[in-house]
Amino acid sequence: MARKWWQDKVVYQIYPRSFQDSNGDGIGDLPGIISRLDYLADLGVDALWLSPVCQSPQDDNGYDISDYQNIDPMFGTLDDMEQLIAEAKKRNIKIIMDLVLNHSSDEHRWFQEAKKSKDNPYHDYYVWRDGEEGVLPNDMKASFGGSAWEWVPELGQYYFHQFSVKQPDLNWENPKVRREIYDMILWWMDKGVGGFRLDVIDQIAKEPDKKITTNGPKLHEFLRELSKETFQKADLITVGETWGADPERAKRYSNPDGSEFSMVFQFEHVMLDQEEGKEKWDLSPLPFVELKKNFAKWQKELHGSGWNSLFWNNHDLPRIVSRWGNDKEYRVESAKMLATILHGMQGTPYIYQGEELGMTNVRFPDITHYRDIETLHMYEERLEAGYKKEDIMKSIYAKSRDNARTPMQWNDSTNAGFTTGTPWIEVNPNYTEINAENETKDPDSIYNYYKKLIKLRKANEIFTEGEFHLLLEEDSQIFAYTRTTETETMCVIANFTATPAPCRLIEKWNKTEKLIHNYNTENTDGILRPYEAIIYIDR
Structure with a gap:
């Protein structure tokens, strides 16, 4: 397999809302990221994957995009984005944008037009079914709860949404939709973006009448066209989020010929500690031997015929040191151990903000402190279903997405140096002990251990x-x-x-x-x- 330039690189994921606030409004922003580029360059990372920064009503923290070619004012301006790309480039760091191509926001102009009439040129940009109120096209459920169909009385139709009701699914069967998407991606490539992470990309070829959401029959046809029309025109890092991937599918996604993506995110290993056939909130002990065999399977199957992404954490997952490490008496040792195992494998390591500090899950006293739409929906649904409040909170402490979204812990000053204002979500109280200022100074810190692992990967070809x-x-x-x-x-x-x-x-x-x-x-x-x-x- 011909060596690709990105195969010995390390990616750092930033959740912009929680990384660094520059203007005191309590929300992280692009100027804040720019102010921390030297920290990231010192760590040794090669690319920054930003969770969505495009304009959005923030119903799902930016994964509901209302304008793909603009920056949400909470994060700054298009000029700030261009400055971030330029400043990162000076430090040999590429910017990877997070693109949501399965659905848009219901506030996107395409959907606003689509709702006007069945004859509107944008109507077919989305997935509609005729019907009558109260008689759903089928019993498909949305990932965030409730039906996947939403009634629009003025049209006498339902639209399909796999996620929030404010996230209508785009109709990839329509070549005009695909062309709009390709032109938008090329526009960002012209701005100097170094790659893309594609959100729930294995769901774009949905066939709701057959209840198919993931791995639809036309998926690879769509992906090959997407790659040919966009990514292959430059040497980018591209990674597809594919919850439904197995090794055979992953070989197609990450084929060394570059026909689809550079690599794939698959999630088998992070689903091992939930009860089989149940939700992620139904906790189960980690079957450790199965975890090892799962990693071994992916390492062996993709060797020479595809490419792994390596991760323990992301914006949707709890903090690994709390999940499978020991965030009490052995926090430092277990965080370093988990890093060692992961970075020793073949693939591209992804470090999620704060992972390099050993940041932990948070235990807020009650549900009012939480912000995540998925967590709040689950809390209400389980209360109604008769679950005990303490059992629901136990699941939230273990698996809520907000565990990953508390502000980055920079120092021991107020709000961990994240903001001079009131943070959009509270800081984990342990920031006085766990923070970047302490760790960058300490040669035995988790931060400096990650720094060494990154250097080893670049200096020793065997890692690749x-x-x-x-x-x-x-x-x-x-x-x-x-x-x-x-x-x-x-x-x-x-x-x-x-x-x-x-x-x-x-x-x-x-x-x-x-x-x-x-x-x-x-x-x-x-x-x-x-x-x-x-x-x-x-x-």
């Missing part, structure tokens, strides 16, 4: 090229694997638990070069300490 082999498959505590090229072998060994774990691999690998270790003292007895992680290399 090496073939993956899982070791100790059935071990209930140890995550160990090798990466092998013709001339080198690297071994990653980690204790995923707070209990010491005897490991027969240590004696053998202690004789080789050690690339990184999350404890300051040598391992001399062959017993992995709580959350201990080491990467060795035999050259």
Whole structure:
């Protein structure tokens, strides 16, 4: 497989609303991001993926776009965006935009026109079905609760929405819609954008009459056309969010020929700690052995025929150190261990803002402190269904998207240095202890450990090229694997638990070069300490 320039790069995801506020209104913005570019350059990241900054009524925190070619005033202006692209470029950092192409906001001018009449040229930009009020086209449900169909009395029709009622689905069957989308993407490419993350892109080929939302029959036809008309005209980083991907589909999405995307986000590993067949809120212990085998499957299947994205966190997921690490007595050790495991694999690592500091989940006292539409819907639905309030809050503490959305913790001043005003969502109270100012100064911090991992990836080709082999498959505590090229072998060994774990691999690998270790003292007895992680290399 020909090496691509982006394969040894590391991406940092920014949730702009919560990253840095520059004007005291309590909401993060583009000038705020610009002011923190030196911090990101020091960390060593190569690209910044921004969650949506396009104009939006913010019904779903920007994933409901009302103008694809403008910046939402809460984040700044188009001039600010152009300045961010230019300033990032000076630091060899690319900007990756988050595009929502499955649906728009109901406040987008296309939908405003579409509602006027069935004869309006924009009507067919969306998915409509004739009917009568109260008689739904079918029983499909929206992801945020309720029916996926919304009645428009003046038209005598329902429109289809897979998410909020304010997020009508675009009709990709209409070539005019596709052309509008391509022209918009080319416009951003001309502005100097270095790539795109495509939100729920495997849902664009929906066929609601057949109750098909994900992986519709025309999906790859649409994606190949999208890539040919846009991405292939420049050398971009592109990543598709595909909740419905399996390895075979992922090989098509991330084919090395560039016919679709550079890489794919798949989510099998992050769905392991929920009860099978139930919602994410129905908590279940992590089946650790299954987690290892899942990673191994994706590493082996895509080696040489596709490309993985590597992530523990994003704006939709809880903080990994609270989820599968130990955010109490072993917060630092477990955060470094989780980073070690992930960054040692083949693929492009994604660091979500604050992950490099070991930021944790938040436990607000009650539902009034939460802002996430999905969390609030679930709370009301489960209350009505008779769930106990404390059980609902337990699920929220574990899985709410707001865990990832509390403000970035810059220092120990008021509001963690995020804003001089009142933040749109409260800061996690532990910011006085966990913050960037403390960690950048401390050579043993999680931040400096991430910095070292990023440097290792760029300095050692084996991180990009090496073939993956899982070791100790059935071990209930140890995550160990090798990466092998013709001339080198690297071994990653980690204790995923707070209990010491005897490991027969240590004696053998202690004789080789050690690339990184999350404890300051040598391992001399062959017993992995709580959350201990080491990467060795035999050259």
